[in-house]
Amino acid sequence: MIKRWNPSGVAAPAGRYSHLASVPADHGVVFLSGQIGAREDGSLAGPDAEAQTRQAFTNIAVLLDSLGAGPRSVVKLFTLVAGTEHLDGFRSALREVFDDWYPDGDWPAQSLAVVAALATPELAVEVEAVAAVPR
Incomplete structure (x- = not known):
């Protein structure tokens, strides 16, 4: 079983992690390599961070499923958001996903960075994951 915790001696997490x-x-x-908001056919789920974030997490779920794993297997997430203007959309979609994936609040470790741009101008969000899969 993956163990997640917040020891004393540091401030409580500032978000869902x-x-x-x-x-x-x-x-x-x-x-898991960084996932963007692209559907299986390669088209973007939408121009905004909210739609792209939802799709990135859908892609992560598909990858986890291919391993015989699920959201509870995620140990760490690392997210890149292309500009502060995309933070609200990212956070809204993340809240939805986490409410579904982690209803008990047992969230994985997570880092978030705001960057000037991603690989192409239309990308708003990219999410990497590290998962623990039973041998």
Whole structure:
């Protein structure tokens, strides 16, 4: 079982994440490349961060499913948002996804960076994940 926790001695998380997450010895660690808001056919789910974030997490769910895993297997997320103007849309979609994936609030470790741009100008969000999968 993946363990996630927030020890004393540091401030409480400023958002929906845990400060620490550990992978049990009987699990392998899998790194998922950054997922953008592209559908299976390659088209973007929408021009905005909210639609792209939802699709990026849908893509992560598909990748986890291909491993025989699910959202509870996510140990760490790293998100890049292309400009502060996309933060509200990202946060709105993240709230929806996390309410569905982690209704008990047992959130993975997470980092968020706002960057000037992503690989192409129409991209608003990219989300990487690290997952723990039973051996």
